[in-house]
Amino acid sequence: MPVKPHLDVDHDTGTTRRSAGVRVPSVVYRVLRLLVHLINRAYWRVEVHGAGAVPATGPVILAPVHRSFMDFFVVSEVTKRKIFYMTKEEMWKTPLLGSFLDSVGAFPVHRDGADRLALERAQDVLERGEVLILFPEGTRRAGPVIDDLHEGAAFLAARTGAAIVPIGIGGTAEAMPKGSKFVRPVKVHIVVGPAIPAPERSARGRVPRTQVHALTEQLRGELQTLYDDAEQRAKPRARPTR
Secondary structure, three states, X not given: OXXXXXXXXXXXXXXXXXXXXXXXXXXXHHHHHHHHHHHHHHOOOOEEEOHHHOOOOOOEEEEEOOOOOOHHHHHHHHOOOOEEEEEEHHHHOOHHHHHHHHHOOEEEXXXXXXXXXXXXXXXXXXXXXXXXXXXXXXXXXXXXXXXXXXXXXXXXXXXXXXXXXXXXXXXXXXXOOOOOOOOOOOOOEEEEOOOEOXXXXXXXXXXXXXXXXXXXXXXXXXHHHHHHHHHHHHOOOOOOOO
């Protein structure tokens, strides 16, 4: 049975509220989202290609490649909708910090049995018709090849009917590679691919495991194409010689 979410959204009042009953004005999210947007555009000169592919309503899984910690920040440029993502449960030990994380769309995941709890809470977000960021590679990786994806995105799409939007991000590996403590002002390009619809259920209301595998492989192929495109766009252009 799905775990009761730590975060709920009150669409009538425009606030978020925690399970303990604490309400956090969504204005905090809007202000921080604006700040991130300004940094993205001014410092990394983020350019988005194909943002119209992100559905304006309904459950959506944003599935970007993951080469840098800053991918979390720049991927928000693909949609104006509120975005939810998971982070470790220990961050909620301090009530004030927990309220802040709630307000910016985070929800807790316990490290022990993280896969099960993460999927349950992510499923709840999607069943509310929201947007979820889920990195199919699972963690930051290096190199030009997209390989060995986790099946979480395909599994959640099958369970909730959410569309999966593959996203290639070029330039972040150079701006802030894994292990780096500094961020360089490298221009970043984001290429958004067409939304991949959720697999159809059988007459018994189930999605065969073979379809989950097939959807994951389709996503891998789309991500490879989009990542290659984004990286090509992010490469510095050689100046013509006189």
